Amino acid sequence: MLTIQTVADVWSRHLMTIRTIEHLQMFSLALILSIIIGVSIGIFIYMKQRTANPVLNFLNIVETIPDLALIVLLLPILKLGAGPTIAACVLYSILPIARNTYTGLKGVDEQYTYVAEAIGLSPRETLLKVKIPMSLPLIAGGIRIALVFCMGVVTLGGLVAAGGLGTVLQNGIQLYQKDAILVAGLWTGILAVFLDSFAGMIEKKLQERYGTW
Amino acid sequence: MQSKRLFDRIDSIRFTGITKRYGNSFAVKDLDLEIKGGELLILIGPSGSGKTTTLRMINRMIEQDSGNVTINGLDTKDVDPVRLRRNIGYVIQNIGLFPHMTIGENIGLVPKLEGWEKKQQLERIKTLLNFVSLPPEMFMDRYPGQLSGGQQQRVGLARAMAMDPPLFLMDEPFGALDPILRKQLQKEFLKIKDEINRTIVFVTHDIEEALVLGDRIAIMNQAELVQVGPPEELIFNPANDLVADIVDTQRKFKHMDTLRVKDLMSPFENKYVLEGNTEVCDAVDEMTKREIENAFVFEGEKLLGEVTMVDLMKCKSKSQKLIDIARPIKTFQPKDSVAFALSELKNSGEYLAVVMNSGEPVGILVSDEVLLKLI
Amino acid sequence: MVVLETVLDATWEHVVLVYTTLFVSILVSIPLAFAALYSKKLELVVMKFANLVQAVPSFAVVAIMVPLLGIGFTPALVAIMLRALLPIVKNTYIGLTNVDPALIDYAEGVGLNQWQIHRYIRLPNAYPAMFAGIKFAGILANSIAVLTAFIGSGGLGEIIFQGLIGYNTNTLLSGAIPAIMLAIFIDLSFTILEKKVTPVHAGE
Numbered sequence: 001m002l003t004i005q006t007v008a009d010v011w012s013r014h015l016m017t018i019r020t021i022e023h024l025q026m027f028s029l030a031l032i033l034s035i036i037i038g039v040s041i042g043i044f045i046y047m048k049q050r051t052a053n054p055v056l057n058f059l060n061i062v063e064t065i066p067d068l069a070l071i072v073l074l075l076p077i078l079k080l081g082a083g084p085t086i087a088a089c090v091l092y093s094i095l096p097i098a099r100n101t102y103t104g105l106k107g108v109d110e111q112y113t114y115v116a117e118a119i120g121l122s123p124r125e126t127l128l129k130v131k132i133p134m135s136l137p138l139i140a141g142g143i144r145i146a147l148v149f150c151m152g153v154v155t156l157g158g159l160v161a162a163g164g165l166g167t168v169l170q171n172g173i174q175l176y177q178k179d180a181i182l183v184a185g186l187w188t189g190i191l192a193v194f195l196d197s198f199a200g201m202i203e204k205k206l207q208e209r210y211g212t213w
Numbered sequence: 214m215q216s217k218r219l220f221d222r223i224d225s226i227r228f229t230g231i232t233k234r235y236g237n238s239f240a241v242k243d244l245d246l247e248i249k250g251g252e253l254l255i256l257i258g259p260s261g262s263g264k265t266t267t268l269r270m271i272n273r274m275i276e277q278d279s280g281n282v283t284i285n286g287l288d289t290k291d292v293d294p295v296r297l298r299r300n301i302g303y304v305i306q307n308i309g310l311f312p313h314m315t316i317g318e319n320i321g322l323v324p325k326l327e328g329w330e331k332k333q334q335l336e337r338i339k340t341l342l343n344f345v346s347l348p349p350e351m352f353m354d355r356y357p358g359q360l361s362g363g364q365q366q367r368v369g370l371a372r373a374m375a376m377d378p379p380l381f382l383m384d385e386p387f388g389a390l391d392p393i394l395r396k397q398l399q400k401e402f403l404k405i406k407d408e409i410n411r412t413i414v415f416v417t418h419d420i421e422e423a424l425v426l427g428d429r430i431a432i433m434n435q436a437e438l439v440q441v442g443p444p445e446e447l448i449f450n451p452a453n454d455l456v457a458d459i460v461d462t463q464r465k466f467k468h469m470d471t472l473r474v475k476d477l478m479s480p481f482e483n484k485y486v487l488e489g490n491t492e493v494c495d496a497v498d499e500m501t502k503r504e505i506e507n508a509f510v511f512e513g514e515k516l517l518g519e520v521t522m523v524d525l526m527k528c529k530s531k532s533q534k535l536i537d538i539a540r541p542i543k544t545f546q547p548k549d550s551v552a553f554a555l556s557e558l559k560n561s562g563e564y565l566a567v568v569m570n571s572g573e574p575v576g577i578l579v580s581d582e583v584l585l586k587l588i
Numbered sequence: 589m590v591v592l593e594t595v596l597d598a599t600w601e602h603v604v605l606v607y608t609t610l611f612v613s614i615l616v617s618i619p620l621a622f623a624a625l626y627s628k629k630l631e632l633v634v635m636k637f638a639n640l641v642q643a644v645p646s647f648a649v650v651a652i653m654v655p656l657l658g659i660g661f662t663p664a665l666v667a668i669m670l671r672a673l674l675p676i677v678k679n680t681y682i683g684l685t686n687v688d689p690a691l692i693d694y695a696e697g698v699g700l701n702q703w704q705i706h707r708y709i710r711l712p713n714a715y716p717a718m719f720a721g722i723k724f725a726g727i728l729a730n731s732i733a734v735l736t737a738f739i740g741s742g743g744l745g746e747i748i749f750q751g752l753i754g755y756n757t758n759t760l761l762s763g764a765i766p767a768i769m770l771a772i773f774i775d776l777s778f779t780i781l782e783k784k785v786t787p788v789h790a791g792e
């Protein structure tokens with residue numbers, strides 16, 4: 001159905017190299033922000049246990065909002081362009097990362113925190129040297145979920161002038177160019193699956209290295 | 214970061230009027246106790262009698278409700294707990310080696326936090342591993358999960374020694390090990406204890422361990438101290454029935470002449486068997502996997518002798534065969550008298566023997582130091 | 589300006605699309621999950637392959653429908669199903685397999701046949717996991733249904749896309765807000781249902 005010729009055609013006509021770069025730029029920026037914010041919130045609600053339930057419940061509600069609707073809600077605030085898309089990515093990704101960080105920290109076996117205390121680690125050192133490293137497999141699991149979310153939302157960005165591969169899909173559908181849709185759709189899918197598998201590998205490595213359960 | 218040591222040696226640790234409650238019940242009640250510098254004091258008593266609580270009040274893991282703990286006259290309440298703990302070695306039953314750190318990192322953690330230089334840390338780690346009979350080049354980069362229970366326990370001890378603390382707190386350090394392994398580690402620990410010559414507070418459930426290791430023994434019951442004194446005093450002058458019961462030597466003693474080896478031996482298990490032509494290297498791996506520290510070397514049906522993990526790891530050439538280094542071991546018959554067997558062991562300075570019945574191993578006899586004292 | 593009637597119509601279209609897909613997905617999922625009990629291959633597809641596919645962005649799935657099935661309600665339904673099916677099958681399968689083997693032994697012992705074991709032991713045991721899967725699928729369906737308006741499914745997404753063309757904030761919000769309210773409604777209603785079917789002791 002698709003010949004190499006058509007793929008090459010579509011690729012150059014729709015500037016797919018540039019679109020892919022845009023796509024990955026938005027994606028990485030969103031993911032990095034998500035990790036920083038998500039892990040921080042996870043640690044915060046772990047240290048202030050009373051805030052954990054309200055915060056997680058709130059984030060759960062954010063999670064149910066349709067992605068496109070969320071982007072649209074952010075449009076008036078952040079204007080057209082990559083802003084709303086990246087912000088939506090981050091909003092979605094905070095929950096899995098924060099939740100997993102929190103669960104990971106809470107799940108560290110008491111015997112280890114106990115020993116850490118006994119050999120003279122301060123609470124801060126216990127957090128940094130023992131609890132966080134031991135939670136890494138779970139945190140990585142959360143990041144992997146966030147990665148999938150971000151890929152999804154970044155692709156939607158094409159609909160609100162954020163650029164990226166979604167733009168190609170949008171143009172393809174609007175101009176009813178089947179080849180363009182197929183090429184861009186498959187490429188976006190492959191990219192996402194590849195990144196997800198890669199993250200899965202890292203997660204497994206961490207599990208072997210740091211996992212105790 | 215490098216903090217000045219709180220104390221370089223212990224002159225005394227004093228509990229005065231210590232009470233700790235949980236809700237309405239006492240975990241420790243009105244405890245007065247002095248631990249002398251350089252001694253090994255055992256805390257022993259029924260489960261829930263307050264041993265662990267007492268131990269943890271020394272390094273402020275638990276804060277007492279009333280009373281004072283002083284170390285060299287210094288009230289622990291006036292000391293930063295983190296500083297205090299870095300000056301006290303701590304070993305527990307489930308060891309708690311951090312699974313995400315290598316053996317080296319586990320041991321070097323506190324020195325690193327204290328801002329030691331890399332080289333200095335490494336040197337310390339190596340010294341300590343050698344000290345507990347684990348060749349550093351072989352174990353430093355392994356993860357705790359790759360070690361046997363006995364090896365982990367040694368690392369736990371090495372970690373506690375990292376800052377060269379003048380005081381050790383040990384909460385049933387050998388409690389989770391099987392009897393033969395425990396015996397081996399106790400024996401090594403006795404040697405180490407004399408070498409390091411530190412003050413040690415040691416909690417145990419095992420009266421034999423207490424009698425063998427302890428300079429003095431404190432018996433606790435229902436949150437109260439019942440009696441404290443050297444082993445002989447407890448055996449010959451028990452303060453009450455409970456002490457007599459814990460020390461329990463009377464009963465064994467009475468039956469001494471009727472006891473046979475078969476009454477005292479543990480059953481022989483195949484995991485203790487290694488073939489004579491096994492190479493030392495393979496033997497170490499195999500013994501780690503089987504979680505044993507001692508093995509008996511056979512050639513076919515024939516018992517050649519015994520090897521211990523410590524011997525194997527000291528061995529220079531790793532390609533040597535067990536047949537070359539196995540040490541001869543005593544054997545007894547099931548019907549031999551215990552008195553005879555134990556004194557034989559004592560004379561030869563060994564603590565393990567194989568019990569053979571018509572050419573076949575049926576049991577392992579571990580020397581009973583307590584009985585020995587009474588023979 | 590958007591007329592209230594338009595919003596209500598679009599909401600109705602949206603609801604129809606979401607619940608039709610959800611209903612069809614459930615109908616397809618349950619036999620699939622049971623089949624996975626009998627076929628290792630199918631199990632592998634459900635448990636491993638499905639996870640990979642789940643990583644594909646929804647927009648890509650929706651877009652690919654166009655060259656394959658054209659535009660309109662049906663391609664939208666298929667696109668949503670492709671995403672909604674997997675969480676349900678997977679969760680149902682996990683629920684079906686997480687039965688205490690002793691319970692199955694006992695059931696066989698008292699003379700229940702295969703069908704009865706499935707119906708009276710495995711299925712009820714799978715309800716909590718199944719409903720968790722359905723809830724997740726419902727929220728996902730609601731979310732993708734906004735997007736499928738782009739390939740002519742109608743629904744609340746259509747209002748949003750109209751708002752995007754003229755960049756009219758009021759129009760945008762009159763599409764987005766009902767969609768969000770629907771999402772919260774689905775979440776709440778399934779959470780309540782989930783509680784109803786979950787035995788008290790498994791409530792943790």
Ligand SMILES: Nc1ncnc2c1ncn2[C@@H]1O[C@H](COP(=O)(O)OP(=O)(O)OP(=O)(O)O)[C@@H](O)[C@H]1O
Binds near residue numbers: 239260262265267
């Ligand atoms: N955190 C706690 N909360 C409530 N009660 C406690 C707590 N810690 C200890 N206790 C109680 O205090 C008493 C003494 O406990 P402790 O751990 O000192 O006993 P132990 O002699 O070490 O026992 P074991 O031999 O079982 O280790 C027990 O009755 C125990 O149940």
Ligand SMILES: [Mg+2]
Binds near residue numbers: 266
């Ligand atoms: Mg205890």
